[in-house]
Amino acid sequence: MATFFRRLARVATPFTTTKAINAFKDQSKSKSQIPLGAIAAVSGGISYFFYFSSPTMVHLDRDSEEVDPKVALNPDKWIEFELTEKARVSHNTQLFRFSFDPTAKLGLDIASCLLTRAPQGENAEGKTKYVIRPYTPISDSDAKGYFDLLIKVYPEGKMSQHLASLKPGDVIEVKGPIEKLRYSPNMKKHIGMIAGGTGITPMLQIIEAILKNSDDNTKVSLIYGNVSPDDILLKEKLDILSASHPNLKIFYTVDEPSKNWRGGAGGTGITPMLQIIEAILKNSDDNTKVSLIYGNVSPDDILLKEKLDILSASHPNLKIFYTVDEPSKNWRGGAGYISKDMIVKGLPSPSEDTLILVCGPPGLMNHISGNKGKDWSQGELTGLLKEVGYTEDMVYKF
Numbered sequence: 001m002a003t004f005f006r007r008l009a010r011v012a013t014p015f016t017t018t019k020a021i022n023a024f025k026d027q028s029k030s031k032s033q034i035p036l037g038a039i040a041a042v043s044g045g046i047s048y049f050f051y052f053s054s055p056t057m058v059h060l061d062r063d064s065e066e067v068d069p070k071v072a073l074n075p076d077k078w079i080e081f082e083l084t085e086k087a088r089v090s091h092n093t094q095l096f097r098f099s100f101d102p103t104a105k106l107g108l109d110i111a112s113c114l115l116t117r118a119p120q121g122e123n124a125e126g127k128t129k130y131v132i133r134p135y136t137p138i139s140d141s142d143a144k145g146y147f148d149l150l151i152k153v154y155p156e157g158k159m160s161q162h163l164a165s166l167k168p169g170d171v172i173e174v175k176g177p178i179e180k181l182r183y184s185p186n187m188k189k190h191i192g193m194i195a196g197g198t199g200i201t202p203m204l205q206i207i208e209a210i211l212k213n214s215d216d217n218t219k220v221s222l223i224y225g226n227v228s229p230d231d232i233l234l235k236e237k238l239d240i241l242s243a244s245h246p247n248l249k250i251f252y253t254v255d256e257p258s259k260n261w262r263g264g265a266g267g268t269g270i271t272p273m274l275q276i277i278e279a280i281l282k283n284s285d286d287n288t289k290v291s292l293i294y295g296n297v298s299p300d301d302i303l304l305k306e307k308l309d310i311l312s313a314s315h316p317n318l319k320i321f322y323t324v325d326e327p328s329k330n331w332r333g334g335a336g337y338i339s340k341d342m343i344v345k346g347l348p349s350p351s352e353d354t355l356i357l358v359c360g361p362p363g364l365m366n367h368i369s370g371n372k373g374k375d376w377s378q379g380e381l382t383g384l385l386k387e388v389g390y391t392e393d394m395v396y397k398f
């Protein structure tokens with residue numbers, strides 16, 4: 001448990017790809033007990049390297065193809081799952097790991113959610129009343145024996161408070177899956193995503209499905225909005241995925257930038273990035289595209305800017321976006337509500353080859369795309385996406 005909390009604490013520090021690989025090596029010594037704190041910090045990066053560099057994973061994949069795996073979820077029946085670990089991810093968000101038969105998969109297609117229910121007193125006839133809420137697992141859909149939920153805990157939230165009160169060994173009832181958007185590889189050339197807060201969860205399901213399939217060439221551009229830098233969930237995981245996959249570009253924006261707001265790399269956090277950039281650029285057989293978001297307090301604080309500018313000017317595969325806390329007059333983004341300008345610059349243009357996915361709290365949905373209908377239908381497309389020229393068939397609201 002101590003290791004688990006130490007790893008969690010490391011979430012606050014810049015995480016390099018080397019660290020991710022080492023973290024994986026450490027974990028592989030006790031494969032059945034991967035600490036959830038490490039998952040909170042880097043699981044995406046680890047699973048990415050796992051999928052693309054580990055012979056063990058190839059072997060596991062072959063195994064799973066040979067035998068039709070058992071499935072843990074049942075769409076018609078509430079099933080109890082045991083909480084094995086939980087970890088704080090931000091000041092109001094926690095990660096929960098639930099376990100089941102280690103030889104079974106959860107049984108979730110991309111992109112789907114599941115339903116949880118918890119008892120909430122009794123009705124007049126003495127029967128148990130339940131609160132039921134949907135959540136989107138963020139663990140690999142092929143993972144055996146466990147699934148992870150990333151949940152924002154609301155002060156008055158019936159289910160989120162119940163979940164926050166659970167201790168390892170306690171159980172929660174779950175039913176599903178409920179399919180949202182049926183994702184198939186290469187269904188679109190370019191997918192744009194706009195997420196707010198825990199609205200990142202369905203996006204993560206789709207991103208990981210794309211990145212782990214080497215035949216899927218879909219480009220993904222994600223705009224991820226949060227209130228403050230401390231609210232950005234799984235940032236290290238997203239950064240590692242983006243740093244190691246040229247088809248994934250991420251732009252973070254926060255309503256309340258703090259002094260520490262650093263974007264993808266901050267200050268001396270540039271050093272590991274530079275190592276990777278130089279390794280890529282000096283190898284003429286390496287066609288990896290790199291997008292670097294490099295944040296600093298002020299324009300004067302940007303380290304090695306001249307060198308980075310020269311590299312970027314001479315290598316078309318390297319794109320750099322600088323962000324600063326104390327902007328000069330030329331400041332162009334990285335702070336404030338998601339704007340029309342960010343959408344135009346950051347997402348694929350309206351076209352039949354693109355799809356824009358939106359997920360977040362009602363305020364964000366209203367601002368970006370209009371909310372869903374009362375009957376959970378897609379509802380009318382309004383907001384910034386409509387203004388920019390997208391049509392209803394180009395947008396999916398989770």
Ligand SMILES: Cc1cc2nc3c(=O)[nH]c(=O)nc-3n(C[C@H](O)[C@H](O)[C@H](O)COP(=O)(O)OP(=O)(O)OC[C@H]3O[C@@H](n4cnc5c(N)ncnc54)[C@H](O)[C@@H]3O)c2cc1C
Pocket residue numbers: 113131133134135136137150151152153154155156157158159160161198201360361362398
């Ligand atoms: C398809 C789907 C997938 C979802 N996946 C996730 C997920 O992966 N992780 C996750 O954390 N949530 C997810 N949600 C939201 C989740 O289902 C619950 O709505 C949320 O956890 C609040 O439930 P609660 O019972 O704790 O709060 P409630 O008792 O329903 O609400 C109590 C108070 O909390 C506040 N509140 C509740 N929801 C919101 C909101 N969305 N925005 C702003 N304030 C709110 C309001 O002030 C409300 O009055 C998903 C929702 C849907 C529809």
